[in-house]
Amino acid sequence: MGHLVRCISEDGTLLIMACDTTDVVQKAYEIHGTSKVCTAALGRLLTGGAMMGSMLKGKNDTLTLKINGGGPAGSVIAVADSMCRVKGYIVDGNVELPLNEKGKLDVGGAVGTNGFLTVIKDLGLSEPYVGQVPIVSGEIAEDITSYFAASEQTPTVCGLGVLVAQDKSVLKAGGFLIQLLPTAENDTIDKVEHDIAGIHSVTKMLTDGLTPAEICKAVLPSFSIEVLDESHPVYQCDCSRERVQNALIAAGKDELLDMAKDDDTQVTCQFCNRVYHFSSHDILQLLKSSQSDES
Ligand SMILES: [Zn+2]
Structure with a gap:
């Protein structure tokens, strides 16, 4: 400290x-x-x-x-x-x-x-x-x-x-x-x-x-x-799966569709090197929730 x-x-x-x-x-x-x-x-x-x-x-x-x-x-x-x-x-x-x-x-x-x-x-x-x-x-x-x-x-x-x-x-x-x-x-x-x-x-x-x-x-x-x-x-890094999800959603629908082709999308936090894994199912779920937010 x-x-x-x-x-x-x-x-x-x-x-x-x-x-x-x-x-x-x-x-x-x-x-x-x-x-x-x-x-x-x-x-x-x-x-x-x-x-x-x-x-x-x-x-x-x-x-x-x-x-x-x-x-x-x-x-x-x-x-x-x-x-x-x-x-x-x-x-x-x-x-x-x-x-x-x-x-x-x-x-x-x-x-x-x-x-x-x-x-x-x-x-x-x-x-x-x-x-x-x-x-x-x-x-x-x-x-x-x-x-x-x-x-x-x-x-x-x-x-x-x-x-x-x-x-x-x-x-x-x-x-x-x-x-x-x-x-x-x-x-x-x-x-x-x-x-x-x-x-x-x-x-x-x-x-x-x-x-x-x-x-x-x-x-x-x-x-x-x-x-x-x-x-x-x-x-101290304050990253979380939720924050990474929000960043992915912000990347947009096309980007998410592209990621969904991959069975394991890895996102590494630049500040602490923690790795977050997303299956194509996870990505499609994000896509769904982002679209329901819009409607
Ligand atoms: Zn972090």
Whole structure:
């Protein structure tokens, strides 16, 4: 189970949260069997998703982050809800790339920069909220920062990190996110900039044994901060046979008739790899129920 802590500065001008998502990203690696760089890309997006999910207000609200930069790993998707349950996948998760010039996993190279970060918030209204920004670096934290600045007009600093072992398991993963509230003065911004100029990477802080609350304090030493709340991000897929059936019905009559020719239609959940089997009888039943719905 991950650990996420949200804090507010004593003067009420900024919010900061930090999280340890090592278990969440390790679970994603176990499900998807991703290469190191793809585990880092997916892990960073899942971590960003967990933090953004924690800002959702409604119990049933969900958030989808999709980054499609045209890189060799293809699109990366993360879905989170307000309870910090996250799930995700990366289209070509086996892509390996040499380390970048800083000696780090080349997440930006795997994701690519020719495309968009799209944020979809389903807040239970008739239409979901959709925000989109051009990809800055494909390194994900910068792209999330850019999204908040452009789409939500909220000055934000985001840090994300995933440390992968030689055997591809996840040693550490986590992140932090700072948001300036509208009441923040210019000197608050200067103080934040001064503070973050001197910080270590998230994975270094986690490796040094810092808890998320301690990371919040280490990132902003000039501020006095207090903990607002805590939650526990988990990797959890909410797929079910019923949901898959609804997706099949939505595919349409022709598609269903085509599937009915096959004695065993298999549908694999992209988020958890669970396989659902449908006999041609099952498919014909779906077809029938979809037609009776129409009449
Ligand atoms: Zn699933």
